[in-house]
Amino acid sequence: MGPKVKKIILIVVLAFFVYAVFTSPDKAAGIVTNIWGILVDGFDAILRFFNALLNR
Structure with a gap:
């Protein structure tokens, strides 16, 4: 993809995010919280995997 397509x-995406926050801030906050939880859980799983791998 060209740089213009990526910029568009x-x-x-940013316009949709701003729209979502202004129309329903509670749902937007819930979505961000859920995404953060998924990222934290994934990072924790990766750390546990490498800890188990190194402690064999």
Whole structure:
């Protein structure tokens, strides 16, 4: 993809995010919280995997 296409996609995603926050801030906060939880759980799983691998 060209740089112009990436820029347009980024603008559309940001515009949707701003729209979602202004129309329903509670749902937007819930989505961010869920995404953060998924990232933290994934990072924790990776750390546990490497700990188990190194402690064999």
